[in-house]
Amino acid sequence: MPPGTNHDWPVYGGGPESIRYSSLTQVNRENVHALEVAWTFETGDAYPGSEMQCNPLVVGGVLYATTPKVNVVALDAATGRLLWRFDPHEGRKVLGKMRNRGVAYWTDGSGARVFVGVRQFLYSLDAATGRPDPGFGAGGRIDLRDHLRPGEKQMVSLSTPGIIYRDLLIVGSLTSETLPTPPGDVRAFDVRTGALRWTFHTIPRRGEAGYETWPKDAWRYIGAANNWTGMSLDGARGLVFVPTGSAAYDFYGANRKGDNLYASALLALKADTGERVWHFQTVRHDIWDRDLPSPPSLVTVTRDGRRVDAVAQTTKSGYVYLFDREKGTPLFPIEYRKVPPSDLEGEVTAAMQPFPTRPAPFARQLLTEDMLTRRTPEAHEAARKRFATLRSGGQFVPGSRQGTVIFPGYDGGAEWGGSAYDPETSLLYVNANEMAWILTMVPPPAPPRARERISGAQLYARECASCHGADRRGAPPEFPSLVGVDDRYTDSEIMTLVSEGSGRMASFARLGHDANRAIVDFITTGRIERVAGRRRSPMDMKYLSDGYKKFLDADGYPAIAPPWGTLNAIDLDTGEYAWTIPLGS
Template identity: 55%
Template sequence: MRWMPAALFGALLLSANTGSKTPLPAPQQLASQTEWPAYGGGPDSIRYSSLTQINRSNVGQLQVAWTYDCEEGPGGTQMQPLVAGGVLYAVTPQHKLVALDAATGKQLWRFDSGIIGRGANRGVSYWTEGGERRVFTAVTHFVYALDPATGKPIPSFGVNGKIDLRQGLGRDPAKQSLILTTPGVIFKDLLIVGGRVSEGLPATPGDIRAYDVRTGQRRWSFHTIPHPGEFGYKTWPKLAWKVSGSANNWAGMTVDAAQGLVFVPTGSAASDFYGADRVGDGLFANCLIALDANTGKRVWHFQAVKHDIWDRDFPSQPALVRVKRGKSWVDAVAQTTKTGHVYVFERKNGKPLFPIASRKYPPSDVPGEVASKTQPLPTKPEPFARQLLTEDMLTNRTPEAHRFALEKFKTFHGGGPFVPFRVGQETIIFPGFDGGAEWGGPAFDPETGLLYVNANEMAWTSSLAKNDTVKSARQLYLQNCANCHGDTMAGSPPQLPKLVNMGPKWDEAAIFKITRQGAGRMPGYPNLSDSEIKAVAKYILSGESKPIESDEPAAVTLDYRFTGYRKFLDPEGYPAIAPPWGTLNAINLHTGEIAWKIPFGEYPELAAKGLKDTGSESYGGPVVTAGGLIFIAATNYDRKLRAFDKSTGKLLWETTLPFSANATPAIYSVGGRQFIVVCAEGSKGRPNDPKGSKYIAFALPHP
């Protein structure tokens, strides 16, 4: 499907069954919802609000109701606030938790753990039973249980109000890198968590764990890298459970309380792009796993990518939906993907609601690598992102940009899905490393059966290279840092910062601290010795690289390494492919058809020159309401919060925020007034874009 202006694009696709309402599949899902009690809106993670005060007829009257300034500068929190009992809970860029009056934005209390957190922190968890209440927040590898009334840690939880997620993994806790970027889910009296870990070796295992909400005691664990005797053990080398890592849940989970199931999407195994040390399919990496929420026992699973060597993590919470099949309604779970596909399964048994085809893909020509011969893809719903990059899809923004793109394209390998990387030649990843879909997750409308998902339409490239054999600062950099920052330290801004000309604020001490602790998408490196980190810091700042003598045991070193993430951009920094560079999609889960699709996002300077509706990268997801609206911010460059007609994709309202808001909004009502609130920071904007840290709430004017 080729790009066209948004209004025409949406109109031409309306024939695919959009706005006609179907009988309500689950009236209980449409019960009055005045709060936003969990990440994703509720335990079903459908990002749906039954509120109707703000609707198609009056959304144009929205105005700022209140603003809360965190006064910490940007930090990539990506926070979706939680609202319960008239209180809004939000995380600051340094991972302090604040409680605000949800009607006015006035601060009620602020919890400071004493640890400065950095990078993504997408939400908190809330538990209540009888008269007891607790809010759980994460700072680095710690999870704190706080009294919602005071913000004070509850001493009876764990040790002085907190638990350390590095404990209980069967490995030295001091050498584990694990951060809870997406909040855990609540089931009865359990807090169930995953975590973000390093994706290069050595890496922490991605165990899923449940903790008692009152005591912090661990009640069960599920090993995503199976131990001897466990299901899936034979899909790995025999000792993988001791030495391999990742296969973790960083994107969040979803709970079906009625059926007692927790649905867990997982990411790739370490290392991401070369798997000679982990030959085999590698369960439970790249899986959607249904676990018994009471015990942690596997009920069913589906593996979307076998032996992943492309970093094709499941990037978001699954959504619990109801889908019409004939005359019956089916309780289903829908999972969006980086590849631009949606998988839909029956919740109780994992039976696909649309056929899944096993498709053949080429082998790897890299020594030691054994790529899977086949991968499973759904035949429906149809992909919501383009799947094959061809010469006729290159940019025509200017003749010069087209010539550049064409010359580069002819040097690349691949262009379609699941093409293995080569040594010394760039391979195209399309959709790119960041999707397709990303962590913002989809929204689902139970009135119509439409699933809404924003997609990135970017091409990226990379390659493999032979690892150095001499232990030096450069070798340590290439093994541990080049994955993201590249062999030449050029990175891929704004997602992956460059390390050249870092400026006066970065000295060896600052680089040492951030390497040890981690920040943003970067994990900490507790496995490196102090002398090794100091050597890497000196190499980054000066290029000095000498052989390193160390008593520390050698880290795991593979024969080949990933050379870094590279966007396929033209000389002026715009995508080297034709628009759309980002889309917003409505998918009918009853039929599997795309109901409508529009370009989503703009580059303001291009729009000013007449090149509008190009779409752009976006991080953060949509929310949908019974008032007929989709609210979404997410776009990297235009700093907009927008409202669309959920039936047609027509833009009904937009406002420019002080900073780009790479986060999913929350919707709630207090005192009879409906609010939409979003976290704006600007972290993923370009270097010269405005940056800050504010929560901004919108509402209709007071009567």
């Protein structure tokens, strides 16, 4: 059956090919303006700062979706009538931000299951009733923290659903951006029992290919290189395509010298065993948070008069990589070019990085002074003065003490929503962000006493500041402000969040109660009230990012002139653009 001819939407992204395409023709350009609301369903569990990023599934007339607090609901797709609801929290207060992009659906023809990740757990639910499957794991769930590193239970969760291959659920993970964090192993679980069937180590262990691209036994203390975006599947070939993110710590890699395979790479794995077939690393020794942001699209293109099954991967830098699906050979040339070294002590960046030559980038690659805001003369002058203090040299300019422009920014280029592909025209549709961010590297606070002791402020700088900022104001909505957090949560609840972690936030249980207490006191008061004992660690950093900071003017508008994004249609047969329109003004 050709992609998109099934009128159901049974997989995240529409189908295992991740092309977000439907052949339905009832709604078209001539009548779309006449659409009316058929029904509305109120989830009833929204809260300040909550999100709904779910891509609902529709199977056999039933819509399966998740709510802001990651309840799973099954609705009659025609009427919106609630068929069942599963609350994994059982009425308990939800601490921290919840994020979920949908569920996975499996059936063998006689029974069906819905799989959902909630914090560190993966649940299997009966698709007919919403009740947990008692035969799956322990009481219908498994703990995703298991089977990663011996003796550890660092926070790991599943925000994007896995993909089904026969009787396997193949999943990635969402982890912290800082150290310590678990490795981003790709794993396959038995859909009936929850038993672990195979694991692919994205940070290789001794004897595995790629081990030589890391320091000795890096997998024991370096983390991530995870798949948080979801994946695509060629069921006929038994190949699963897995995009990965950067290794942790994201912005300084002195303790992970080397190219760091298989971080920031596209992997083609045998779906039944996890064996690697081929890979391509889009960023060597990634210190820019250049995670591959979305599942690749499985496409078929015309090349030299013949049809070629291919895989198209978009990136945060605004590139489209196109590979032969079976062999991994590029279908357009890729050049390796020299890039600037880092001047930070201890950092050794890769000398060369890959640049696809076609299609041309779908986002601008270099921020220059003539691109700065003209919103008002005052805004332009302030942006010009700030820009003059920064480094801006295009892609792969390392973070610096003075501040480096990251453009496109941490959120792309391409975003997590992914691209869409029309198999009838061979056009790939992709939207681009064009927002500049500033990466400034700072040394952590000097210890007030002997090296074995550290204050709550220093613990915060090491564990929290990269996301929430040195000033605790964060970068909402992705990284919430911690100013006034004690107005939203009790002291006990904040201690629980710090100790247990939540979503991308790591668990700090390893630091011990006194250290957690010191962090909470600093967060809630801004004062250094306690000192906690600690030991030297290979996770110690000489430099840390001062937080996720957009390049904005004094009024909070982008410091660059519009457009702040584009929508692009790219012909994958030729690598040429059919059209581009601006988005964001």
